[in-house]
Amino acid sequence: MTRTQRGITLTSALLGMIVLAGVALFAAKLLPTYIDYFSVQKILASMEANGDLKGTVGEIRASYDRRNTIEGVKAVDGRDLDITKEGGEAVVTAVWSTKVPIIANFSACLDFTVTTAK
Numbered sequence: 001m002t003r004t005q006r007g008i009t010l011t012s013a014l015l016g017m018i019v020l021a022g023v024a025l026f027a028a029k030l031l032p033t034y035i036d037y038f039s040v041q042k043i044l045a046s047m048e049a050n051g052d053l054k055g056t057v058g059e060i061r062a063s064y065d066r067r068n069t070i071e072g073v074k075a076v077d078g079r080d081l082d083i084t085k086e087g088g089e090a091v092v093t094a095v096w097s098t099k100v101p102i103i104a105n106f107s108a109c110l111d112f113t114v115t116t117a118k
Contacts, residue, residue: 026102033098033110039071040094040114048116053090057083060090075112091117 008016018099043064052063061078068077075096082093093115100108 013082026108029100029102030108030110033075033100036075036098037112037114038071040076041070042113043067043073044092044094044114044116047092053092054115060092064092066115086117091115 046067047060047063053060055063061081062084064081067079075098076094080094080096082095084091084093093113095111097111098110098112100110102108
């Protein structure tokens with residue numbers, strides 16, 4: 001009785017490594033942008049939890065800038081916030097786009113929106 005060989009071929013292994021390298025490249029390039037997105041979400045959530053959204057527009061922007069000093073988000077600052085009143089409460093919205101170069105002339109264009117509206 002003969003045994004059949006099991007395993008993958010060299011070609012399959014190389015193709016698998018190429019796919020994994022591509023996924024790792026995308027992740028490494030896009031991760032800082034998504035970290036900024038989650039940081040803006042965190043800042044707005046903490047402002048809402050601490051009642052910092054009850055002040056004037058200038059106070060809300062100053063509060064965001066103070067918190068952003070710690071987080072270090074470069075894509076959005078206090079001047080970029082859209083602050084409106086809905087139902088007697090301030091609603092803060094941050095909308096921004098980011099273009100991330102991947103390889104040569106291939107780029108990823110990402111649009112983000114973070115709001116305190118429920």
